Every structure is written in structure tokens, then in C-alpha cells.
Amino acid sequence: MTCAELVELVTAFLDGALDPETEERFVHHLSICEGCDIYVEQMRRTVAEVGQVGPEGLSGETRDRLLDAFRTFPRD
Amino acid sequence: MPSDDVLVAGLRAGDEETFACLLNGWSGSMLRLARTFVSTAASAEEVVQDTWLAVFQGIGRFEGRSSLQTWVYRILVNVARRRGTHEQRTVPWTSLLPDEGPTVDPSRFRGAEDPYPGGWRAFPERWPTTENEVLAHEVRATVAAAIEKLPPRQQVVLTLRDIDGQSADDVCVLLGISTANQRVILHRARAAVRGHLERYFTTAGAES
Ligand SMILES: [Zn+2]
Numbered sequence: 001m002t003c004a005e006l007v008e009l010v011t012a013f014l015d016g017a018l019d020p021e022t023e024e025r026f027v028h029h030l031s032i033c034e035g036c037d038i039y040v041e042q043m044r045r046t047v048a049e050v051g052q053v054g055p056e057g058l059s060g061e062t063r064d065r066l067l068d069a070f071r072t073f074p075r076d
Numbered sequence: 077m078p079s080d081d082v083l084v085a086g087l088r089a090g091d092e093e094t095f096a097c098l099l100n101g102w103s104g105s106m107l108r109l110a111r112t113f114v115s116t117a118a119s120a121e122e123v124v125q126d127t128w129l130a131v132f133q134g135i136g137r138f139e140g141r142s143s144l145q146t147w148v149y150r151i152l153v154n155v156a157r158r159r160g161t162h163e164q165r166t167v168p169w170t171s172l173l174p175d176e177g178p179t180v181d182p183s184r185f186r187g188a189e190d191p192y193p194g195g196w197r198a199f200p201e202r203w204p205t206t207e208n209e210v211l212a213h214e215v216r217a218t219v220a221a222a223i224e225k226l227p228p229r230q231q232v233v234l235t236l237r238d239i240d241g242q243s244a245d246d247v248c249v250l251l252g253i254s255t256a257n258q259r260v261i262l263h264r265a266r267a268a269v270r271g272h273l274e275r276y277f278t279t280a281g282a283e284s
Contacts, residue, residue, distance in 0.1 A: 002185070002193065002194025002195060003185060003194055003195050003196050004178065004180070004182070004185040004194040004195075005194060007178075007179065007180045007267075008178065008179060008180075008263070010263065010266075010267075011259055011262055011263035011266060012259055012263075015244055015259065017244075017255075017259065033196075034199055035195075035196035035198075035199035035200060036196075038199055038200045038201075038202060039180075039200050042200060042203060042270055042273070042274070043266060043270055045203065045273075046219075046266055046269050046270040046273060047238050047266060049215060049216070049219045049269075049273065050219055050223070050234060050238040050239060050266070050269060051238055051239060051241070052216055052219070053216055053219050053220045053223065053239065056104050056107065057099075057100065057103045057104050057107075058099070058103045058107065058121060058124060058125075059121060062121050062124070062125055063099060063103075065125065066095075066099060066125060066128050066129075067092065067095065067096065067099070069128075069129060069132070070090070070092065070095045070128075070132060071090070071092060073090070073132045075088070075089075075090050
């Protein structure tokens with residue numbers, strides 16, 4: 001497995017979706033290659049940073065309308 | 077976010093705090109998801125609104141066979157599809173082939189004539205930690221801008237997986253895409269965001 005190949009398998013690796021033989025080669029490569037170790041670490045970091053981003057929300061108007069609809073929704 | 081049991085009970089009882097919590101937590105992802113089916117931001121807002129109205133109506137029948145979030149998002153996809161058909165704009169999730177090509181610039185790797193073909197020419201530079209509040213804020217802004225620049229399908233899959241924390245299986249079912257396709261889309265999205273972060277750290281944010 002080359003570095004160029006490894007970088008394309010990172011998401012499959014993080015999902016635990018590599019077949020056992022490929023995973024073994026992936027892990028072996030990581031253990032001897034500083035560049036790929038850094039790359040995988042940066043992908044993990046990217047996932048963590050993405051998780052910190054709150055996506056934009058609704059406009060205040062729609063939000064108010066929905067809160068109002070919820071308040072007045074008929075319940076039994 | 078409280079557990080599904082608490083959320084469902086809150087919605088059924090008309091607890092406003094519960095609903096406000098869901099509205100704040102999920103509406104952003106829902107907008108993004110809606111946006112892949114309809115043509116304008118205003119339309120997407122209406123899809124989200126109609127989804128919540130359908131949730132009020134249907135919550136009494138929710139049986140907990142999936143998570144509440146998955147259930148709500150499924151309603152959204154149905155609402156959005158219906159509307160997208162009227163607007164003649166549906167991103168054909170199933171028929172699209174995954175984007176092709178490498179996610180890392182091939183010039184970063186050694187060529188075929190090299191003794192180590194496919195090896196890094198130079199290792200990626202290590203990134204600084206962002207304990208510093210100002211830097212952390214800039215990083216978040218960089219990531220947010222990077223997500224906005226992604227193609228809609230990548231935005232949606234990245235949002236569902238890495239912001240909402242949904243499982244790969246749930247995302248596949250929700251969007252009607254294969255496991256392999258889901259993974260390719262997610263990988264491209266993450267690699268693109270990583271590329272933006274790398275540019276940020278190796279240029280503007282390098283002084284720390
Ligand atoms: Zn390597």
C-alpha cells in the first residue's frame with residue numbers, strides 16, 4: 001500500500017469498514033510512515049472540528065411561527 | 077440533547093422547552109438536507125416548517141423503531157421530495173456516480189519513475205493545537221466556510237455523519253444511497269475540509 005493509496009482509505013478505516021487484510025496493511029503502513037500518520041491524525045481532527053460547527057438555523061420569523069404553532073397545536 | 081424517551085414525552089405533552097431544544101439542535105441540518113431537494117433557501121425553510129408541523133401531527137404514532145431524529149429526517153425527505161418534484165429540482169441521489177479522482181493532489185506524491193512511487197514528497201506539516209480561543213474561533217470559521225463550499229450532496233452527508241452523528245447505515249437508508257457511495261461522498265467532503273484547514277494552518281494561522 002502506497003501513501004497515495006492509503007489517504008483514499010481513511011474514511012473506510014475510521015468506519016471500520018476495511019476488509020481484514022486491507023486493514024492490516026493499512027495499520028502496518030501507518031506504523032512505519034510518519035507522513036500518513038500525520039494525515040490520518042489530521043482527518044480525525046477534521047472530523048472533530050466539523051462536529052464543533054453548528055449549522056445555520058431557521059430565520060427568526062419561521063422559528064417564531066413554529067414555536068407558536070407548537071404552543072397552539074391541539075392535543076388530547 | 078436529552079434521550080429520545082424524554083424528547084418524545086416532551087413533544088407529546090406540548091413542552092415548549094423540549095421543542096425549542098430540537099428546533100435549535102436540528103433545524104440547521106434539516107435546512108441543509110432540504111436544500112438538496114428544492115431550489116431556494118426560502119423553499120427549504122418551508123420544507124423544514126412543514127416537516128415540524130407533520131411531526132406535531134404524527135408524534136402520537138411514533139413507535140421508537142428508529143431514533144427520533146431519523147424518523148423526523150425521513151418525514152423531511154418525503155416532504156422535500158414532494159416539493160422538489162413540483163419545482164422540478166431533485167438531486168438524483170441514486171443515479172449519481174460518486175465523484176472521481178484522488179482527494180489529495182497527486183503532485184504531493186512521488187511519481188512512477190521514483191524509487192518510492194506513491195510516497196509523500198514531503199510529509200504534511202503538523203498542525204498547532206487550538207487551545208487559544210482566538211485561534212479556535214478562526215478554525216471554526218474556516219471549517220464553516222469550507223462546508224459551505226462543498227457540493228450539496230457532500231454537505232448533507234458530512235452534516236448528517238459528522239455534525240448530527242448519525243450512523244452510516246442510517247444515512248444510507250435516509251438518502252437511498254449505497255454504503256460505498258455514502259463513504260465516497262463522506263470521504264471527499266472530509267478531505268476537502270481538511271485541505272482548507274491545511275491551507276489555513278500553513279498560511280494565515282501559522283504564527284502560533
Ligand atoms: Zn505513507
